[in-house]
Amino acid sequence: MASPPKRKSIIYIDGFNLFYGAIKNTPFAWLDIEKLFTTLRRDDNIQTIYYFTAEMQGEKKQARQKQYLNALDTLPLVTRIDGHFKNKTVKCLFPGGTSKRKAPLLIHTIPEEKRTDVNIAIQMVVDGYEGRMETAVLVSGDSDLIPAITTIQNKFSKIQIVVYVPVKSSKVFKKQARELKQVTDTRRLPTHLFKKCQLPTTVTDAAGKVVAKKPKEWT
Secondary structure (H helix, E strand, O other), rough: OOOOEEEEEEEEEEHHHHHHHHHOOOOOOOOHHHHHHHHHHHOOEEEEEEEEEOOOHHHHHHHHHHHHHHHOOOOEEEEEEOOEEEEEEEEEEEOOOOOOOOOOOEEEEEEEEEEEHHHHHHHHHHHHHOOOOOOOEEEEOOHHHHHHHHHHHHHEEEEEEEEOOOOHHHHHHHHOOOOOOOOOOOEEOOOOHHOOOOOEEEEOOOOOOOOEOOHHHHH
């Protein structure tokens, strides 16, 4: 008896959500996301893996990120979509004032990632409208994406939506996944697969040219 055809799926990865939620301070930053999701979603016919990110600020961070993005660009299924950072001014109360009203303010300028949520939401809806997928796999713990999820459910009811929340512990998963679980199938991203899904230390392109090397800080 022939097995049923694999469902067409598209993977949508919030790059910073993945990194800061499940990868930072681990030895697995050199992650091969194509190998990870072809392993995790063996019964899927993966059409595209979208990786949403933005250029980091700081010379060392940019250098490491550039190596990683160059490596990802060699993976056939991966398509990168870039947002950007924008400086944001925030005010903080300085401890030591006699009251909140009298406490002096400290003003800080911090970078804030922009466009990623919107880019993911638009891409998911466009792919649904164009009939490119039967399953949408979202990698994020951001509840701001719930409107995109419910829009697809309402407009394209045959599309299955699965969310993988990238976190390091079950306790954090329960907290972050609470709202997402109310609208769709939500699971914890299986981080035990990271170790077996690492890129080669030196990455070459189709012509054999070296395009990326694993940063020493990630070894």
